Amino acid sequence: MSYDAVVLISFGGPERPDDVLPFLQNVTRGRNVPPERLAEVAEHYRHFGGVSPINQQNRELLAAIRADFAAHGLDLPVYWGNRNWHPMLADTVAQLRDDGVRSALGFVTSAYAGYSSCRQYLEDIAAARAAVGPDAPRVDKLRQYWDHPGFVEPHADAVAAALATLAPGRRATTRLVFTAHSIPVSMAATAGPDGGRYEAQLRETAALVAAAAAPDLRHDLVWQSRSGPPQVPWLEPDINDHLRSLVDEGVTSVVVSPIGFVSDHLEVVWDLDTEAADTAKQLGLDFVRAGTPGTDPRFVAMVRELVLERLDPANAVPRRLAGSSDGPRLPAWDTCGVDCCQPPRRPGPR
Ligand SMILES: CC1=C(CCC(=O)O)c2cc3nc(cc4[nH]c(cc5[nH]c(cc1n2)c(C)c5CCC(=O)O)c(CCC(=O)O)c4C)C(CCC(=O)O)=C3C
Numbered sequence: 244m245s246y247d248a249v250v251l252i253s254f255g256g257p258e259r260p261d262d263v264l265p266f267l268q269n270v271t272r273g274r275n276v277p278p279e280r281l282a283e284v285a286e287h288y289r290h291f292g293g294v295s296p297i298n299q300q301n302r303e304l305l306a307a308i309r310a311d312f313a314a315h316g317l318d319l320p321v322y323w324g325n326r327n328w329h330p331m332l333a334d335t336v337a338q339l340r341d342d343g344v345r346s347a348l349g350f351v352t353s354a355y356a357g358y359s360s361c362r363q364y365l366e367d368i369a370a371a372r373a374a375v376g377p378d379a380p381r382v383d384k385l386r387q388y389w390d391h392p393g394f395v396e397p398h399a400d401a402v403a404a405a406l407a408t409l410a411p412g413r414r415a416t417t418r419l420v421f422t423a424h425s426i427p428v429s430m431a432a433t434a435g436p437d438g439g440r441y442e443a444q445l446r447e448t449a450a451l452v453a454a455a456a457a458p459d460l461r462h463d464l465v466w467q468s469r470s471g472p473p474q475v476p477w478l479e480p481d482i483n484d485h486l487r488s489l490v491d492e493g494v495t496s497v498v499v500s501p502i503g504f505v506s507d508h509l510e511v512v513w514d515l516d517t518e519a520a521d522t523a524k525q526l527g528l529d530f531v532r533a534g535t536p537g538t539d540p541r542f543v544a545m546v547r548e549l550v551l552e553r554l555d556p557a558n559a560v561p562r563r564l565a566g567s568s569d570g571p572r573l574p575a576w577d578t579c580g581v582d583c584c585q586p587p588r589r590p591g592p593r
């Protein structure tokens with residue numbers, strides 16, 4: 244297979260107050276999200292003037308990927324399209340076709356297995372191609388990268404930097420708290436070729452980041468940004484509940500690392516920097532939030548490495564794995580089979 248372009252594929256976010264409701268409608272169409280939850284999330288966006296940081300972060304990532312490709316003689320144009328807001332992926336795929344692109348590789352801003360993180364992006368690609376029609380270029384999604392050093396190392400450095408801002412005398416009572424977007428338990432069960440991989444990959448990333456950043460400290464994996472109706476079970480504990488239980492354990496300080504994400508988008512700046520930070524303050528916990536990869540040069544280089552890996556398997560650009568971890572490493576796969584990360588069979592009451 245040969246490719247003539249790369250597409251950065253992301254979630255998208257509103258960029259002005261009038262975008263907020265139509266954006267939220269796009270995100271939740273056909274999903275089981277109660278109106279009260281939507282109103283609450285609309286408020287979070289309003290708090291930031293109706294502007295999500297995610298699109299600007301993707302513009303910066305796009306520029307950095309283009310510069311990295313140019314500096315390394317990788318002569319592929321890089322495009323950008325989103326699932327939920329402009330630039331919409333279907334418009335980008337139309338542009339690819341107009342520019343004469345026959346087949347492209349898609350880099351998705353989500354590192355993990357799972358319906359929301361992986362399969363839904365495959366569906367987005369298929370829907371965008373269907374909208375463009377029979378002459379739509381092929382778009383092949385690059386693999387999941389939860390265990391790639393270009394993802395793990397920037398998270399680890401961010402945790403180390405965050406830790407360095409806490410009182411050294413409290414190190415023994417400091418906990419590393421890794422977070423990711425909660426998902427319905429039924430969705431967690433179908434993640435990956437044999438289920439459970441969203442959580443398993445996150446546990447592996449957490450272990451790798453903790454081992455690189457602070458092997459002397461304990462760490463936990465907890466969840467944030469729960470949605471859906473209350474009667475549908477989602478992954479728990481929630482970060483805020485977890486902070487309360489840490490105080491009972493004698494923990495004085497936390498480093499919160501959002502390994503579930505690649506940039507400081509709204510889920511990070513609201514759910515962690517505002518809500519969880521508030522909870523910590525009420526509890527008298529020292530709280531510091533570690534950064535995300537963003538445009539870290541290692542993360543940007545990872546995109547090129549994933550492309551090279553896929554462009555020429557014959558040349559065997561080796562799959563790179565982050566540093567050591569105890570226990571066996573999770574298996575990985577380059578392309579998802581049809582059964583991988585399918586939506587949960589029981590989506591809950593509608
Ligand atoms: C696993 C996962 C990721 C990580 C993987 C990835 O990055 O793709 C992620 C990322 C993001 N989620 C985001 C925003 C939202 N997610 C929502 C709703 C939901 N997320 C879910 C899961 C995930 N979400 C799920 C199972 C739902 C329920 C509805 C459904 O089944 O789809 C809603 C609706 C309101 C609400 O209910 O919260 C919003 C507004 C933004 C943009 C932030 C910004 O604007 O900066 C980003 C990057």
Ligand SMILES: [Fe+2]
Pocket residue numbers: 424
């Ligand atoms: Fe989400």
